[in-house]
């Protein structure tokens with residue numbers, strides 16, 4: 001362990017007004033806000049520029065675009081096809097990849113597998129700040145992984161980690177909330193520590209061309225714990241999602257400097273580790289589709305792929321005065337608005353019922369195109385009439401009950417054809433672009449929610 005230096009290296013700065021104090025204060029004396037003082041490093045070089053006021057010292061020169069050269073990204077395969085897809089075609093050397101996700105979702109497992117594969121390319125250092133080396137070894141044994149080029153380190157001090165890097169080409173930090181830098185006195189996981197450690201890792205990555213995979217914990221709300229600046233520093237930010245009870249996991253890119261930020265990877269968690277799922281056509285569809293009332297299928301677009309996802313709803317008589325609404329995988333506010341639209345525009349009764357909604361397989365549906373399928377599922381549940389198994393629905397619903405066109409209509413219809421659907425209900429304004437599919441699938445254009453309910457024979461009892 002390196003020894004702590006005595007000289008004050010840090011100060012507490014108000015994140016609202018920038019007031020600096022040598023000690024932590026609950027209330028900022030300058031702006032009066034509470035809990036805004038965060039520990040930061042005192043950077044000596046920051047004080048210097050005042051000495052140069054009025055004197056222009058040219059350090060860098062502007063260059064014409066045509067004269068600027070660049071090196072082609074050197075992409076390395078991770079050994080897990082879906083992981084490469086989400087990264088935009090492979091791992092870019094010298095990049096920082098942040099992997100966030102719920103506890104126990106499989107972050108360490110995924111990166112252990114990637115590390116073992118990368119060990120065939122170059123030296124890999126797996127820094128396990130949360131688990132002992134023997135725990136990591138146990139996981140490797142379970143997954144059948146072994147390599148002389150994969151080094152394990154159980155360390156939490158960033159300075160010691162830096163000293164142990166040697167000639168490692170790939171480094172995994174598990175996790176950024178568990179490591180600390182000696183420059184700051186605050187506890188590991190605090191905002192100041194997370195920010196400083198990430199900034200230091202970025203400097204190492206760029207100067208030594210080392211690739212870092214950094215695991216980050218998420219808060220109760222699902223965002224990455226720590227400051228937003230953590231996401232700004234990273235080249236790529238990935239979220240590992242899914243429900244623990246389900247074996248399927250989704251890896252979503254939310255930021256990628258080297259590829260599309262819309263990519264989604266589908267994985268299966270098995271006893272032998274995490275595996276890519278290439279055939280996901282029936283993954284988000286249930287067996288009871290077409291039999292039970294309250295379910296509708298929509299083709300959902302994420303990244304470069306389109307997936308048919310089933311939305312299930314359950315409606316029960318409310319035992320209390322205020323009816324309950326609960327949603328999983330669908331925005332709660334969207335659900336409340338669409339219930340109001342169905343009540344007001346179509347006269348469907350929800351005022352005395354509890355409403356539960358769930359997107360199958362733990363997927364999160366945030367596109368506006370799922371609106372119409374949510375309405376279809378709700379109308380089916382309230383009327384107790386199941387929707388035909390081979391009918392898919394998509395379209396955005398406005399507050400007046402009108403159905404707006406959506407993007408990627410052709411891709412969605414094509415996916416429905418591929419997965420064996422016989423008809424699709426879609427916004428009238430999208431029909432023109434999809435007419436070429438008329439021979440393969442029946443297209444039912446709708447302009448208002450009421451038309452969709454009629455087309456599906458979902459009239460309330």
Ligand SMILES: Nc1ncnc2c1ncn2[C@@H]1O[C@H](COP(=O)(O)OP(=O)(O)OP(=O)(O)O)[C@@H](O)[C@H]1O
Nearest residue numbers: 101102103104105106107108109110142269270271
């Ligand atoms: N012996 C086992 N057999 C099968 N699956 C296992 C076994 N042990 C653990 N798992 C699976 O691995 C998951 C834990 O994976 P992992 O430790 O990679 O998650 P994590 O996201 O790193 O969690 P944490 O946030 O706690 O670090 C468990 O939820 C479980 O599903």
Ligand SMILES: [Mg+2]
Nearest residue numbers: 107108109174
């Ligand atoms: Mg872990």
